[in-house]
Amino acid sequence: MRYWLMKSEPDEVSFDDVLAAPKQTVAWYGVRNYQARNFMRDGMSVGDGILFYHSSCAVPGVAGIAEVASSPYPDATQFDAASHYHDPKATQENPRWISVDVRALEAGRFLPLTEMRGIAALDDMVLLQKGSRLSISPVTAAQWNAIVKLLREGKR
DNA sequence: GCCAACGTTGGC
DNA sequence: GCCAACGTTGGC
Numbered sequence: 001m002r003y004w005l006m007k008s009e010p011d012e013v014s015f016d017d018v019l020a021a022p023k024q025t026v027a028w029y030g031v032r033n034y035q036a037r038n039f040m041r042d043g044m045s046v047g048d049g050i051l052f053y054h055s056s057c058a059v060p061g062v063a064g065i066a067e068v069a070s071s072p073y074p075d076a077t078q079f080d081a082a083s084h085y086h087d088p089k090a091t092q093e094n095p096r097w098i099s100v101d102v103r104a105l106e107a108g109r110f111l112p113l114t115e116m117r118g119i120a121a122l123d124d125m126v127l128l129q130k131g132s133r134l135s136i137s138p139v140t141a142a143q144w145n146a147i148v149k150l151l152r153e154g155k156r
Numbered sequence: 157g158c159c160a161a162c163g164t165t166g167g168c
Numbered sequence: 169g170c171c172a173a174c175g176t177t178g179g180c
Contacts, residue, residue, distance in 0.1 A: 007178090032176095033163075056178055113179080131161045133177045 002048045003139040004039065004068075005127055006102065007055040015052045015063035018104035025103040029075045030085045032097060036136040040100050044068050049144055050102060053127070055135075061112035062147060070101035108151030121146040 006028065008014070018026050031037050050066040074095035077085035090096040116122050126137035139147075 009178095035163095060179070133162065135177090 002043060002045070003051070003141065003144040004044065004048060005051040005053050005062075005125075005137050005139050006066075007053045007135045009056045010054045010063070011057065014054065015066075015104060015107060018052070018066065018102065019064075019107065021104075023103065024105075025069050025101050027076075027099045028102045029077045029099045031075070031099075031135060032085065032087070033135060036134055037096075037098060039136045039138065041072050041098055043138070044072065044100055046070065049139075051139060051144070051147060052102075052104065059110070059112055061110055061114075061116065062151065063110055064104060064107040065148065065151065066102050066104045068100055069103035072098040072100050075099040106151075108148075109153060111147065111150050115150075116147075119146065119150075 013026060018024060028040075031040065046068055048068040050068060051062050052064045052066045054060055054063045074092075075085070075097040076099070077083040078087040078090040078095060078097045079092065080086055085097075087096055116125070117128060122128060122143055125139065125143055126132055126134060
């Protein structure tokens with residue numbers, strides 16, 4: 001069992017969107033960074049914990065708790081010429097990019113990035129390192145526990 | 157909109 | 169394999 005933080009732009013897919021989806025599950029598509037892809041491909045297992053993070057928005061931060069709900073599989077958007085995520089170098093035989101399914105579990109309160117920066121237990125989070133822009137990053141058990149506790153301090 | 161930081165591309 | 173140029177991310 002591992003823990004991850006995954007960034008989504010809420011204008012695209014918000015945590016509430018995932019809660020409202022069938023089975024509270026969506027395909028995580030559009031990852032086009034090799035390091036992030038490798039985390040999905042080599043590190044994730046069904047049941048791993050996910051901190052669902054809202055980025056590129058007015059108030060960035062952790063919006064809820066989710067879990068990995070599938071094994072990795074090819075990201076369909078790479079083959080779709082009409083998609084923003086189309087990759088002409090990807091083929092069905094040799095896919096480059098992968099997806100996993102993500103199931104939303106629990107919202108809790110919203111934990112803003114500004115608040116996270118003030119918490120000593122989170123100092124080493126990949127997310128908070130200078131220049132870090134990975135859309136998927138590993139989270140330690142200690143970081144996970146600290147954040148889940150904060151999320152549960154106030155329910156929405 | 158700005159800009160720092162990072163990743164990718166492609167010429168050599 | 170180097171590295172400059174370019175594109176992207178994402179907080180502010």
